[in-house]
Amino acid sequence: MKNKKIIYRLSAIGILSITFVVVLFLLSENEVHLNNAFTRRYIPRPITKLFKLPLKYNAYYISGWDKEHFYLSSSTAPLHLLKLNLKTRDTQHIKIKLERKDLPFRSVKTKVIPPNFFVMDGTVPCVFRGKVKDWQAKLWMKDQVFFTESTPIDSNTIAFKTIDSKLLRTILGVIQKDTMFHVKLNKTLLKKQIDGVFCTAGKLHYSENLNELIYVYLYRNQYIVIDTKLTKETYGKTIDTISKAQLKVVMNSRTNEKKLAKPPVYVNQKSFVHKNYLYVKSGRLGKFESTTMINQASIIDVYNITKNSYEFSFYLQDDKGEKVKDFAINGNHLLSINGDTALIYKLKPSFFQNKSKDIMISSKTKIKAYNNILASFRK
Numbered sequence: 001m002k003n004k005k006i007i008y009r010l011s012a013i014g015i016l017s018i019t020f021v022v023v024l025f026l027l028s029e030n031e032v033h034l035n036n037a038f039t040r041r042y043i044p045r046p047i048t049k050l051f052k053l054p055l056k057y058n059a060y061y062i063s064g065w066d067k068e069h070f071y072l073s074s075s076t077a078p079l080h081l082l083k084l085n086l087k088t089r090d091t092q093h094i095k096i097k098l099e100r101k102d103l104p105f106r107s108v109k110t111k112v113i114p115p116n117f118f119v120m121d122g123t124v125p126c127v128f129r130g131k132v133k134d135w136q137a138k139l140w141m142k143d144q145v146f147f148t149e150s151t152p153i154d155s156n157t158i159a160f161k162t163i164d165s166k167l168l169r170t171i172l173g174v175i176q177k178d179t180m181f182h183v184k185l186n187k188t189l190l191k192k193q194i195d196g197v198f199c200t201a202g203k204l205h206y207s208e209n210l211n212e213l214i215y216v217y218l219y220r221n222q223y224i225v226i227d228t229k230l231t232k233e234t235y236g237k238t239i240d241t242i243s244k245a246q247l248k249v250v251m252n253s254r255t256n257e258k259k260l261a262k263p264p265v266y267v268n269q270k271s272f273v274h275k276n277y278l279y280v281k282s283g284r285l286g287k288f289e290s291t292t293m294i295n296q297a298s299i300i301d302v303y304n305i306t307k308n309s310y311e312f313s314f315y316l317q318d319d320k321g322e323k324v325k326d327f328a329i330n331g332n333h334l335l336s337i338n339g340d341t342a343l344i345y346k347l348k349p350s351f352f353q354n355k356s357k358d359i360m361i362s363s364k365t366k367i368k369a370y371n372n373i374l375a376s377f378r379k
Contacts, residue, residue: 037241039287040301040313046351047314047334050344051089055082058340064112065330071112072342078108078119081135084342086333098128099138109150116155122147127158144181145173151206151213153228159213161204169196172204172215174230186230190215195258199245205273210305214278216271219245219264223271223278225305236308239301240267240284274329277311277352278303281324298324302352312351319343 055072060082063073072082081094096110096119106123112132119128119137125146130137147160148170157176164171164185169192173185190200202217206228213226221240226233237243246265249258270281280301285294293299297315304311316324322339329335334345 037286038239040239040289040299041311043312043314043351045348046312047316047345047347049317050333050346052319052344053084053089053091053342055337055340055342060337060340060342061326062328062335062337063110064114064117065328065335066112066114067331070328070330070333070335070342072337073110078105078110081110081112084335084344086330086344094135096130097136099136103142111150111152113152116152118152118158120147120150120158122150122160122162129155141175141177141181145175145183147173149204151204153206153213157228159204159206159228163197167196170200172213172226172230174228184230189224189226189230189233193220193245194247195249197258198247198249198260198264202268203271205271205278207273207275207305209275212305214273214305216268216278216280217245218269219247219267221267223268223303234308236278236303236305238268238280238282238303239286239310240282242267270324270327272328273305276304276306278305279327279329281316281327300327316345317343 057074057076059074059076060072061075062070063081064071068086070084070086072084074080079096079098081096083092083094085091096117098119103121103124103126105121108119108121111118111120114132117130117132117135117137120126123146125143126139127141127150128137129140145160145162147162150158150160152158153174156178157174159172159174161170161172163169164187167187170190171185171187172189173183176182193199199219200217201219202215205214205216207214211228213228214223215226216223219242221238221242223236223238224233225236242265248261250261251257252259266283268280269283272279280303282299282301283294285291293315297317299313300316301313302311303309316327316336319338319341322341324336324338326337327334329347332347332349334347336343336345
């Protein structure tokens with residue numbers, strides 16, 4: 001009998017312990033997602049879904065576009081492209097040919113900016129450049145500078161992000177080629193808060209319309225607009241209130257490398273720049289927002305870069321339980337990749353032309369708007 005009582009007590013303690021851990025986890029998840037310090041302006045139905053396309057594989061990301069097409073690249077098959085025609089809805093498989101294949105590639109990324117395309121690997125480091133008319137790329141740069149991310153500015157200029165080996169922090173740079181290579185670094189643009197690497201993590205964009213670089217931090221509510229010579233910058237804020245990265249960085253004693261001790265709080269999960277606008281995918285909820293929505297869709301916040309202002313927000317629906325992992329805008333079309341599926345939407349131009357004041361939803365009608373959006377998701 002005594003043994004049975006002991007077993008019962010131990011079982012009860014075990015169940016209570018598990019329940020306590022689960023409750024703490026759920027509370028921590030709510031803390032990550034909830035933030036009642038800001039309010040969004042939502043637009044009902046600013047986009048219309050046109051069609052969706054099965055991709056068969058979940059390794060695709062958006063690498064470029066032209067007037068009638070999106071180009072998708074594969075992280076597992078770097079020299080393979082999928083060309084998606086917005087009018088016919090057909091796809092075309094493209095094979096990129098490199099001048100050299102004997103390099104120690106480890107992190108290949110492709111960027112298509114017609115009439116050119118680029119194949120880049122910052123670990124080699126190297127950059128190949130070619131024309132979309134024949135998809136053959138020649139070696140444009142090798143061994144000039146290592147980089148962790150890069151984005152072409154024009155056919156002879158590439159902006160990049162790298163880690164300074166002396167400062168042990170992330171910095172930005174530009175490499176230009178004429179008769180020889182010119183590398184320019186700016187070591188002060190990205191502001192260190194904790195360790196200088198994790199705390200400055202972000203996405204580097206180039207806006208052809210503005211001829212400026214835009215750097216969007218992942219873990220804080222800030223973005224930087226920078227001229228292409230890295231000499232002038234202005235700072236903008238996203239609507240979240242986290243101004244300092246919520247990170248715990250520790251040193252791995254065996255490898256002597258820094259790592260995150262727990263999952264970080266993402267403020268700006270994904271971002272994209274189109275013309276004068278910055279689009280940010282956020283996983284954080286503001287006032288009046290239901291957790292139901294974030295379990296069914298992704299929130300996209302829209303900012304006017306030239307005005308340094310928040311304009312409005314809208315939702316991108318999940319597909320088969322898969323959230324948006326990449327998105328891009330081409331004219332009045334938006335492409336979202338959810339898992340192994342591409343979803344194409346049509347944007348309503350009147351909502352994306354600086355008219356947010358006319359379409360603001362008041363707090364009294366937010367609940368009705370949510371219900372309408374939820375109803376549309378169930379269709």
